[in-house]
Structures are given as C-alpha cells and as structure tokens.
Amino acid sequence: MEQLDFKLPDFTRISWVGETTRTVWQPRIERVRVAWHALEWLSVLAGIRTCAVSVLSPEQLMTEAGEWAKHGLSVLPVAMQGVSQYTYANKPVQPEAGQPFSFRCVLGLPQDVSRFKEAWDADDHRAIGKLLGYPECCTEFFYEVWVTHRMMDTTWPMAGGLHTAATNGHCLQAIGYVEANILWRWAGVRAAPHLPCSFQCEATRSLGQQLIALGREAGYAAEMDWLLEALSWPVEWSALHGIAEIKTPLFKISTNTDATSEKYVVQWPGSAYPAEGAAGVCFPYRPYAHPRPPHTDTLRQEPASMSTWYAQDNGFPSRAVMDEAHHPLVALARVTLAGQGGAVLDLGCGNAVLLSKLYADNAALIPFGVDNVAAHIAHAREVLPDFAANLVEDDLFAADMLWPPDRRYALVILMPGRFLEVDAARAASLKARLQQHVERILVYAYGDWLTRYGNLQGLAQAAGLTLGDSDAAAPAALAYFPSP
Numbered sequence: 001m002e003q004l005d006f007k008l009p010d011f012t013r014i015s016w017v018g019e020t021t022r023t024v025w026q027p028r029i030e031r032v033r034v035a036w037h038a039l040e041w042l043s044v045l046a047g048i049r050t051c052a053v054s055v056l057s058p059e060q061l062m063t064e065a066g067e068w069a070k071h072g073l074s075v076l077p078v079a080m081q082g083v084s085q086y087t088y089a090n091k092p093v094q095p096e097a098g099q100p101f102s103f104r105c106v107l108g109l110p111q112d113v114s115r116f117k118e119a120w121d122a123d124d125h126r127a128i129g130k131l132l133g134y135p136e137c138c139t140e141f142f143y144e145v146w147v148t149h150r151m152m153d154t155t156w157p158m159a160g161g162l163h164t165a166a167t168n169g170h171c172l173q174a175i176g177y178v179e180a181n182i183l184w185r186w187a188g189v190r191a192a193p194h195l196p197c198s199f200q201c202e203a204t205r206s207l208g209q210q211l212i213a214l215g216r217e218a219g220y221a222a223e224m225d226w227l228l229e230a231l232s233w234p235v236e237w238s239a240l241h242g243i244a245e246i247k248t249p250l251f252k253i254s255t256n257t258d259a260t261s262e263k264y265v266v267q268w269p270g271s272a273y274p275a276e277g278a279a280g281v282c283f284p285y286r287p288y289a290h291p292r293p294p295h296t297d298t299l300r301q302e303p304a305s306m307s308t309w310y311a312q313d314n315g316f317p318s319r320a321v322m323d324e325a326h327h328p329l330v331a332l333a334r335v336t337l338a339g340q341g342g343a344v345l346d347l348g349c350g351n352a353v354l355l356s357k358l359y360a361d362n363a364a365l366i367p368f369g370v371d372n373v374a375a376h377i378a379h380a381r382e383v384l385p386d387f388a389a390n391l392v393e394d395d396l397f398a399a400d401m402l403w404p405p406d407r408r409y410a411l412v413i414l415m416p417g418r419f420l421e422v423d424a425a426r427a428a429s430l431k432a433r434l435q436q437h438v439e440r441i442l443v444y445a446y447g448d449w450l451t452r453y454g455n456l457q458g459l460a461q462a463a464g465l466t467l468g469d470s471d472a473a474a475p476a477a478l479a480y481f482p483s484p
C-alpha cells in the first residue's frame with residue numbers, strides 16, 4: 001500500500017440509506033452496542049479473559065465501578081483522553097484543558113489490574129494483549145500494522161493486503177468467519193473486542209463464539225441475533241485520500257483512514273440480506289428482489305423426510321457441518337455472479353443441496369448437476385424438483401447431455417481432485433469442455449485433499465488449474481486453465 005504523508009483529524013459519519021431502514025435498525029444497533037458494553041466486563045467475570053479496557057466518563061466511572069466492585073472486580077484508570085463524539089475512534093483523542101474528558105480504565109481482579117498497569121507502563125504490547133484475552137496472532141498482527149507499517153486502519157492488511165501483490169483495482173475479497181468480520185466497528189457492531197489478524201482467524205472466531213454465547217446467557221439473545229445477522233450481510237470498505245467509506249445495506253459510514261493516492265477495496269460477500277436493506281446495482285447492495293418460486297423458502301429448512309440423507313449424501317456428518325463448509329462457496333458464487341442469472345453446473349453435485357442454496361440465493365440461476373450415485377440424484381430431484389431434468393446420474397467426465405454445442409455455463413463448481421482420479425485422456429476431454437462452455441470455474445476442497453496438497457492452491461496446481469486473485473488457503477476460489 002503506497003501511503004501519503006498526511007493524516008486527517010478523526011471523524012466518523014453515518015448516513016442511513018432511508019427512514020424505514022433507520023426506524024427498524026437504529027434501535028436494534030443501539031441495543032447491540034449496549035449489550036457489547038456489558039459483555040466487555042461480563043466476559044472478565046465469566047473468566048473468558050483476564051481484564052477488559054473500557055472508556056468511561058467520570059460519571060460512568062462512579063456508577064459502574066460500584067457495580068463491578070459488588071462482583072469483586074476492581075477498576076483502574078490508566079489514561080485520560082478527550083471525549084470523542086464517535087462510537088469508534090481510530091485512535092484516542094488527546095485531552096484538552098477545560099474540555100470534557102474520559103478515563104481509559106482497566107477492570108479485573110485486583111491482582112490482574114495491577115499486572116495490567118505494569119504492562120501498560122512498560123508498553124509491553126504482548127502482555128497487554130494477553131491480559132485482554134486477545135489471540136496472540138492478532139496482537140502480533142496489530143503490532144506489525146501499527147508500529148512497523150505505521151498504519152492506523154487494519155482493514156486492508158487483515159484482508160491479506162500487506163502480502164498480496166497489488167492487483168488491478170486493489171480489490172480483495174474478505175472470506176471468513178462472521179465473528180472476525182470487524183468491518184462494522186465504526187458503528188459499534190462487532191463480535192470480537194480486538195482487531196483480528198484476518199477474516200479467517202480461528203482464535204478470533206472461538207473468542208467471538210464464547211462472547212456471543214455469554215451474551216445469550218446474560219439475557220441479550222435478541223441483540224446477539226441482530227449482531228450476527230448484520231455481520232452476515234455484504235459490506236464494502238474502501239479507502240482513498242485518507243477517507244474510508246464503509247457501505248452496508250443499512251448505512252454508509254465515512255471515516256478517516258491511512259492516506260493513499262489509489263483506491264483500495266475490501267469486500268465481505270455476506271450470506272444474507274436484510275428485508276429493509278438498500279437496493280442498488282453495485283456491491284454491496286442487492287440489485288433487485290428476484291420473485292421467488294414458493295418452494296425455495298421451504299428449502300432453507302431441512303424437511304423431515306430428508307433428514308437422514310440431507311447432509312450424509314454429501315459426505316458430511318451433520319447439517320451444521322455441511323452448512324459451514326458450503327458457506328464460503330455460496331458467498332463466492334454470489335459475489336462472482338453479482339445477481340446475474342445463467343446456468344450453473346455442479347460437477348459431483350451429491351444431492352444438490354449446494355445447488356439449491358445457490359438457487360435460493362439467486363432465482364435467476366438455472367441449476368444443473370451430475371453425480372454417479374443413483375440415490376444422490378434421486379434425492380437431488382426431491383431437493384430441486386423444478387430442475388429434476390437437469391440432474392443427471394452419470395460419471396462427471398462423461399455426461400454428454402450436459403454439454404450440448406450451444407450451452408454456456410455462467411459458473412461451474414468443481415473439486416480439482418477429480419482430475420487426479422482419472423487418466424490423462426479423460427482429464428483433457430473435460431478440460432476442453434470447460435474451456436469451451438464455461439465462463440468461470442469455482443473450485444473448492446475439503447479434508448484429505450487439502451492435507452495432501454497443502455492447500456487449495458496446491459491441489460488446483462496439481463490438477464492443472466491456476467487460482468485467480470485469492471488467498472492460497474481460502475476454502476473456495478475462482479480458477480482457470482493457464483494458457484500454454
């Protein structure tokens with residue numbers, strides 16, 4: 001990232017997309033913020049982390065310290081700072097004489113508070129991070145970004161920007177866990193107390209899950225649902241000339257960021273969209289509401305008659321594990337197709353649950369699938385009854401009926417390992433078909449295949465494919481056949 005040498009003063013502005021949206025969601029967002037504030041100290045009480053840091057006005061300190069003392073927690077101011085009018089400040093505001101101020105306070109058991117104070121005075125970022133329960137990977141990452149690279153906004157680095165060659169348009173896809181989606185922090189909507197090292201940080205995910213479970217126990221179930229819902233929607237962060245814009249379906253945030261002469265973009269594809277969200281033609285807005293056939297909504301619940309085979313046909317022990325594995329594929333397909341229709345083919349479709357998810361998400365798609373297990377295809381025709389004729393029982397390297405001369409597929413989904421199970425002639429014939437009939441190839445892999453080849457990139461390479469602009473370790477990616 002090429003940085004310019006100026007910094008704008010701290011500011012954060014939120015513009016709602018419309019009054020209806022605001023009426024529904026502003027009170028919810030406010031309740032999520034209140035719940036999060038409570039979770040900061042409840043997580044210390046629950047032993048999820050040792051200490052927490054809170055910014056409090058002198059009045060809040062008076063009232064909250066009394067409440068915490070009842071639970072055996074002590075509180076110690078470690079710094080004074082000016083009062084920011086914003087929910088999230090990129091850096092603490094300097095206090096000014098005669099102006100209102102707040103205390104940055106640490107709270108915890110008395111001996112832990114004193115250990116924190118020592119670490120604070122010694123500027124020991126590792127010890128501070130550890131006491132606050134931040135994952136080590138994230139503490140190291142934060143230090144690298146703030147101190148080594150002197151950046152104040154971690155968004156581009158956490159999407160992999162520091163170690164990715166600058167590509168056309170400087171646009172990165174953020175694919176990962178909702179708990180690590182920190183792109184709403186300026187609105188106070190977050191599932192982790194720290195700045196995660198990446199959207200795929202496992203430690204952040206686990207901490208976020210603990211905090212959300214605690215929130216539910218503490219009586220904030222609705223708030224936790226709204227929080228997770230918001231974090232599952234598409235959002236775009238972009239930065240240019242020191243100003244960041246964060247576009248969500250509810251509002252646009254403008255804030256200051258590191259100054260650059262070129263535009264940098266990070267897109268979180270999301271897996272859902274709010275009914276009250278803005279409509280628009282560009283990401284992250286949903287272009288228009290597709291009229292949905294009545295049966296697609298029922299697909300989202302697993303029908304009782306399908307329960308035994310719904311996940312097992314596809315090689316998963318449970319619906320939850322399957323949904324987790326499908327999530328990045330569905331998200332990537334959504335971004336790739338950007339609401340456009342067309343034929344989509346799953347080569348090795350199992351019982352077509354993945355296809356049904358893509359279709360439920362975008363009713364302009366026409367699903368096709370092939371699988372060599374008769375029972376899978378029989379089930380697939382129950383899952384997608386309107387497209388029964390497009391679901392073929394055959395070897396995916398044969399299946400001639402899927403490749404009529406004038407057929408174009410907007411997207412084909414493929415596990416690259418399939419190429420390594422057949423002889424060169426059959427691999428070459430499928431490759432020729434893909435090159436002739438397919439606009440984009442989405443590859444993925446699970447379990448053993450990844451272990452054997454290190455990651456998706458290694459597996460794709462072995463199969464003769466090159467991954468597009470994506471993280472080598474991503475669970476799903478677009479791929480192409482390099483020209484000889």
Ligand SMILES: [Zn+2]
Pocket residue numbers: 135136137138139196197198201202203204
């Ligand atoms: Zn991390």
